[in-house]
Amino acid sequence: MPGAIRISPTRATRAVNLLRTVQFTHPPSCPCHSNPGHHHNAPSSSIRSLATPTDSSQQKEYAFEMAASSIRFGPGVTKEVGMDFKNMGAKRVMVVTDGTVKKLNAMKQAVQALEREGVQYSVFDGVRVEPKDSSIKQAIEFAKPYAPDAFLAVGGGSVIDTAKLMNLYTTCPDAEFLDFVNAPLGRGKPITAKLKPLIAVPTTAGTGSETTGTAIFDLVEKRAKTGIAHRNLKPTLGIVDPLNTRTMPSAVHASSGLDVLCHSLESWTAIPFNERTPRPTNPINRPAYQGANPISDIFSLKALRDTVKYLPRAVKDPEDHEAQSQMLLAATLAGVGFGNAGVHLCHGMSYPISGQNPGYKHAGYEVDSPIIPHGVSVAVTAPAVFKFTAASNPERHLAAAECFGVDISQVKKESAGEVLSEALAKFLEGLGDQPRGLKDLGFKREHIDGLVEGTIPQARVLMLAPNLEMSNVDAEREQLRRLFEESLDY
Known part of the structure; x- marks a missing residue:
């Protein structure tokens, strides 16, 4: 063909070999596989393994889906x-x-x-x-x-x-x-x-x-x-x-807002989607809770910032309609975030806290029977939980602490958990009339074993918890026991 550039077979072979070398020695750069905000980036082997006939139960996830109403x-x-x-x-x-x-x-x-x-x-x-x-x-x-x-x-x-x-x-x-x-x-x-x-x-x-x-x-x-x-x-x-x-009582504003707080914090700090196993053999089996990913991160962090800003106002002043409106929007944003990334320890531990209620009835709820509102049950363990998970990704935990107004410029990475834990405890205390630990809900040290055993089956959310030893149930029990003990009082 006139004007066409002719490439010799030798040069063509070299070009193909070069492309192959680049493909298999550099990690993919698309945002689905490269997320520098996490402590693990998707390894280049995650692409190669797509064509490798190995046990899928041992393979890490390589994709995430985004779904919301x-x-x-x-x-x-x-x-x-x-x-x-x-x-x-x-x-x-x-x-x-x-x-x-x-x-x-x-x-x-x-x-x-x-x-x-x-x-x-x-x-x-x-x-x-x-x-x-x-x-x-x-x-x-x-x-x-x-x-x-x-x-x-x-x-x-x-x-x-x-x-x-x-x-x-x-x-x-x-x-x-x-x-x-x-x-x-x-x-x-x-x-x-x-x-x-x-x-x-x-x-x-x-x-x-x-x-x-x-x-x-x-x-x-x-x-x-x-x-x-x-x-x-x-x-x-x-x-x-x-x-x-606008008709929500102050107590309901507070407890429901605490759910938003933990939705955003847990989805922001969940394990990255490409660290989750097993990889589904069929897309229909890909769980709704996938691990943190670049899209859910946007919603989760925005929801966290807005909750810290507007929840105290919404609780304090029933006529602050701007704060109420912004908290409703934050709840929806957090829903998109955690609905795709998932939650982890605060929620996993909250389920037995609610289910094994020793008789606590939260003020402001018009019910005849004992009740620990869901937001209260998740937030009560939060200071202990995020101190525990911080080592997995100090940068993320420090970014969360910054949302609470903490100056993180001089904070060492190894202090990230303690700093976020203190910021959370201070925020919870500032809301007023919130239980300061499991003891205020009526739980005692002798209840901890039951709470641990009620948490173990929550694999759907626990699998997204950083640092939790789910492969060793005895080690997992001990970790959960320590978290419940630390949550008795803060």
Whole structure:
């Protein structure tokens, strides 16, 4: 061909060999595999191993997925929900709420929106705050005869999580309850069915459940919190309306905000996605909680900064609507972050704390039975947890401490855990009326063994905890025992 550049066979061979040398001696530079913010970068062997027929259970992950619900944020957007259901062609909507929220303006606005558009609905208002497996099953049995073609959840995380499971088990009516429950407490089967549309309208600024594929409850027989986690559980749409959190009592602002705090801190400090094992043999088995990754990092760190800035204001002044609005947005941001990266020790340890409550009833909650709010149960171990995890990645823990206003310019890496722990304790004390350790919740040293045994089965989140010796259960027990002991008082 005229003008073409001719390359001799010898030169062509040399060029190919050079490209091969570059490919196999330099790590890939795309952000999915190179994350300098973590203590481990993806090794070049992670690419080579894709073509190597080895035991997948021993291979590290090489990819992450980003999944979140669509979100609509703005004051007054609740009134649009009727149009949303009409637009999607829904004929029979199951509205899910609890006994307190059903009296609030958020529920009034949602029901009026359905009625304006002529959308048929039925209301289930029996959601239990901090749900148990029995209350979840009761809700499912209520929904089955109605045969809804869509769901609307109006309430906090307990309501949204209950609605997710009503949706799951009405779609899969022949499934046994433990089929989808996280292993090892349940069978941990992936959800292959396409669920019905679910719109979530949060009325608390905490769980971020409107963005995630996770639903949490107490499994009473095992005396532990667990749940179901899969991307197919995610709500179709989250209606995030700041007007709906103005009725939250100060105690609820505080405890739900502590959940946001730990969501962001745990997802920011979770092991990197490319350090998690096993690598899934099929994408459907890739867990929702994948480990920290470059996209979740953005959401988690922003949520942490905003929580530190706005939560004290929201707790202190019930008329500070800017702070309330920003905390609701922070909860959603943290939901996107941890919904893809995951949480670890604070949450893993919180489940037996809630499930083995010795009789504590948190002030500000209108319930008849003892209750340790979820945010309280996660935050109470946070000072001890982040002192423990800091050695895995001092830079990340120092970056977190900086969010609390700490000058880290002269702090040595080996002091990162102590510095973040002190910053956390000071922040928690500044909120006022918060338990300063497990002792304030009624736990004593003799309860620790039970708390440890209730934490061990939480493999779904513990696998993302830096420094935890999960390969040696005796060593893991000892580490958890020390963390609970240090959390008795801070």
